[in-house]
Amino acid sequence: MTAAPPRSAVLAGIGAYVPPNRVTNAELTTRLDTTDEWIRTRTGIAARHVVGPGTATSDLAVEAGLRALKSAGDDHADAVVLATTTPDRPCPATAPDVAARLGLRGVAAFDVAAVCSGFLYGLATASGMIAAGLADTVLLIAADAFTTIIDPEDRTTAVIFADGAGAVVLRAGRPDEPGAIGPMVLGSDGGLSDLIEVPGGGSRERSGGRPAEEYGRYFRMAGRETYRHAVEHMTSASQRATELAGWPMAAVDRFAAHQANARILSAVAERLEIPAERQLSNIENYGNTGAASLPLLLAQEAQRGRLSAGHRVLLTAFGGGLAWGATTLSWPQLTTS
Structure with missing residues (x-):
């Protein structure tokens, strides 16, 4: 059988x-x-x-x-x-x-x-x-x-x-056809969860017996520490994902990172030695759109023609949790509108 x-x-x-x-x-x-x-x-x-x-x-x-x-x-x-x-x-x-x-x-x-x-x-x-x-x-x-x-x-x-x-x-x-999602690399560090958070609104606040305003209803972020961890973890996750895919970093045709901040993007790309012409970015006109950042970027760049069938693409992201990840794929032929 x-x-x-x-x-x-x-x-x-x-x-x-x-x-x-x-x-x-x-x-x-x-x-x-x-x-x-x-x-x-x-x-x-x-x-x-x-x-x-x-x-x-x-x-x-x-x-x-x-x-x-x-x-x-x-x-x-x-x-x-x-x-x-x-x-x-x-x-x-x-x-x-x-x-x-x-x-x-x-x-x-x-x-x-x-x-x-x-x-x-x-x-x-x-x-x-x-x-x-x-x-x-x-x-x-x-x-x-x-x-x-x-x-x-x-x-x-x-x-x-x-x-x-x-x-x-x-x-x-099939795992060998264009568009197949490559090996996934995921990680987290809950010990640093307070670097990126919305403190109020959850069970911690509701069961705490303290006024809601003491917790804070808005998003807050420790910028300097977040920058350091974002660069470190997106770099290491990207290296591991390409290693698992069997790609040397020089084989990456397009690098798509979560659009967090232009300085973070530059620092990660520099560490990975990916030249500017292979980097995808829309942060100038769209900012940081959270979870939507990567697929929004990919859709727009595919429509613009900067992402084409056959391109070997490296994806990475970092966010609250702390949580991060990376993966690879060979871009397929897609219809975009």
Whole structure:
């Protein structure tokens, strides 16, 4: 009896969406003690897209999901995985609502929370479902309305974070075909969870017996320490992922890192010795969109023609948790819109 060939998750479609409201640095300077030069120098960001009143994470996710399904030439998926830090409600998960609005009632649907590493954690989860035979196709969406948890008066975070969504359709296929997701490298360090956090809103606050305002309802980040750990872990995860894939670093055609901060991106690329022409970036016009960062970047660069069939792509991300990850794939032929 011949053993069944191994199943791998293969990228079959991609899509992205950002809300139409674009906010420039000049607009932020009217209410924050900052300048366009200060923001550009420290973050590399010139503009970002933010949700309008009444727009939630699910709205962004549905739009990106529709585009990914269209790219794949299909309107069905066996499961929907949503990576997000900003669910519509603490309970229930947002994914079932997104699935229903996409016409996918009855399928498995759940959220994954790994902050800015959410897309890679979701990719590992979806790939595992396909490898185990639990699903033949999975719609993975990463969406964040990150500005809804940012203090609008805090210039250290208000200038960085933005809103958006990206999505991919994964199908069962062979590990040797274009688009097959390569070895996954994931890691975390909960001992440093207070470097990136929203202290209030969870069971710690609700059971603490202290006023809610003492915990803080807004996102906060220890910038200097976060920078150091982001560079260290994205570099080491990238090195391990390429090693497992059997690639020398010089074989990487395109490097796609979570769009956290231009200085972080430059530091990681420099350590990996990846030249500027092989680096993908959209941070200047889209900022840090949390979990949505990687799929949004990939969708846009594929549409622009900077990411083409056959390119060997290295992906990496870092976020709260602390959590980080990396993986590889050979870019397939995709329809983008």
